[in-house]
Amino acid sequence: MAGRKKIVPPGEAPRVIDQGSVWILVAAPSIWAAHFLLSYWVAAIWCAKLGRGTPLAEPRWIIAGLGVLCIAAIVGLAALAIRRYGGVFVIFEEITESSERARDRFVGHVALLLCVLSAAAIVFTVIPGMVLGQC
Template sequence: MAQRMESEPDSESEALPERRETLWLLALSPMLWMLYFLVSYATAAIWCAKVVGRDGSLEGARIAIGVYTVLTLVGIGIVTWRGFRKHSFGTATVPHDFDTPADRHRFLGFATVLLGGLSVVATLYVALAIVFIGSCT
């Protein structure tokens, strides 16, 4: 990690790409994970209860959950990339604790990247369930 800058150029804040910032981007990756988790759980539960029965194969649900996994990872990837762009705006580095709009912008970006990373790991963990389990038993 680069050495932290002690001061930052004044002109940076003038060129901030967004005028209004919200907390939504920060929470988007874990929200995508949560949606993925619930939809995967519901798919498996309905598949086993309504489609193949408790002794049936999970094959169809596995394909569906595999597709969900890819879509979720792509979604989290896009959010994380946007976060990274915000984090690397200008020249200042972490811990992003200046009292400026630019550092607030970078902080939100950095936190988005971190949450994106956690969401990717959590998604892969959940996806492992369908790698190892092939039936509704």
């Protein structure tokens, strides 16, 4: 009996990012990765179509707007990590207790740190678009 999985009725299935789900750990870095790809695709397509020496004024604002949207989504994930999982922004916190609540706090802590790291990565992805003036 110990090796069998509990069958959950369809109405009680957990949401994608819910208590006990590890998807919240993957969400923020995935948002950064999507922003990274979209930013460089926009710049590459812009420069390929219009040629070398073309000003990057228009794609600059597209990349910055995308960055703002992605950071807003990451802030929402950070709020979820704090509210639902009890994540705190304490770097040297030891979680040695082996209980379900301690595991949830650990997931919240890691998710919150990944949100901060992903938001910083998005800012560093936007910087080249703001600094470079032309293709």
